[in-house]
Amino acid sequence: MRARQLEVFCAVMRAGTVTAAARDLNISQPALSQILLHTEDELGLTLFERIKGRLHATEIAHELYPxxxxxxxxxxxxxxxxxxxxxxxxxxxxxxASAPPAMSFLPDAIAEFRQDYSSVALRSHIAPVASMTQMVLSGDISIAVSLSDAAHPSLNIEKLGEVPMVCILNEGHRLTAHKEMTLSDLADETLISYRANTLPGHRLMRVAQKEGIEFSPEIEVDASISVLPFVQNGLGVAVVDGLMPWHSFPGIAVRRFLPETQLPVTILTNREHQLSPAHEGLLAAIRKSFKNKVAQL
Structure with missing residues (x-):
């Protein structure tokens, strides 16, 4: 399968239709269909069945797609x-990096790195953990900083430390009178927090089970920064990581969450790729910056 054929096959599998895939690739539908036909002819495989004018991926296509x-x-x-x-x-x-590191200690790390490596270009992304893992594995990035310590056979996972989860509220909320919060305290509130199948979600579920209650956020998020407009507009109370600079956002009150529930902060690198001196310099700056940040929490 040639590169263009691979691109077209993946586009159709992602989009689900020839029309959408052709639009994504900025080519005509007939041209895309012709590439698919040539691909099937060269492979000697049927990748798509045409039923009532629509394309349906075969089991072989689903097997090849990952x-x-x-x-x-x-x-x-x-x-x-x-x-x-x-x-x-x-x-x-x-x-x-995920948003919490990117908006807390990484700016200081990058500033220090730039002092020693001013001639080296830096390309930085904010991305969810799943995307960063794939980006490290594919070589698109060399370093990822995340709030997950999930093991992977092809990744080096360096744990920098842990950060506590916190409760954030609208500054006018009645519960701001409390210095500390538990899930039980929030039983009558609209809870905003992580999906249950995320690492923070799993940890909060365990806390809820010990308290004999259910962890079931009415508003679910994948990234903690997403809770900000909800809380600012008084739509609920959030339990999220304490790494984000919540105090810097207007209209937000931050309270300690109990029992203390920690989230790991990790660096992900590819086991098979040797890092350059510049990358090692950035890692050193990240470690130092995180240590300084934790001392302030």
Whole structure:
């Protein structure tokens, strides 16, 4: 399967229809359909069945798709790296982080890194944990900073430490009179927090079970920063990580959450890739900055 055929196959599998895939790739539907037909002819496999004018992926297509996405991600990473080389950006550090590290201790780490590596370009992303894991594995980034310590056979996971979860409320909420909060205290409130299948969600579920109550947020989020407009507008009370600089946002009150529930802060790197001196310099700055941040919490 050639690169263009791989791109078209993945696009159709993602989009679900030829129309949407052609729009995503900015090509005509007939051209896309022709590429699919040539792909099937060359492979000797039926990837899609045409039923009542619509394309339906076969079991073979579903079997090939995960590997096709992995290979395509690798090709995309190679293409971007080639562009960096072409543009003379050989000294390039690529990293990503979830929002809490990116908005708390990473700016200080990057400032220190830039003092020692001013000629090295830095490419930074904010991304969810699942995306960062795939980006590290594909080589699109070399360093990820996350709030997850989930093991992966191809990743080095360095635990920097832990941060507590906190309760955040609208500054006019009646519960701001409390210095500390438990889930039981929030039983009559609209709870805003993480989905149950996330690491923070799992930890809060265990807390709820010990208190003999159910952890069932009425408003679920994937990223803690998403709770901000809800709380500011008085739509509920949130239990989230304490790493975000919540005190810097207007209209927000922060209270200690009990029992103390910690979340890990980790650095993810690829076991198979040797880091450059610049990347190692950034890691050193990240460790130092996190240590300073934790001392302030």
């Amino acid at each position: 590997e096709a996405e992995r290979v395509f991600a690798g090709l995309e990473a190679l293409r971007r790296h080639a562009i960096d080389l072409r543009d003379g950006r050989v000294g390039l550090v690529r990293m990503a």
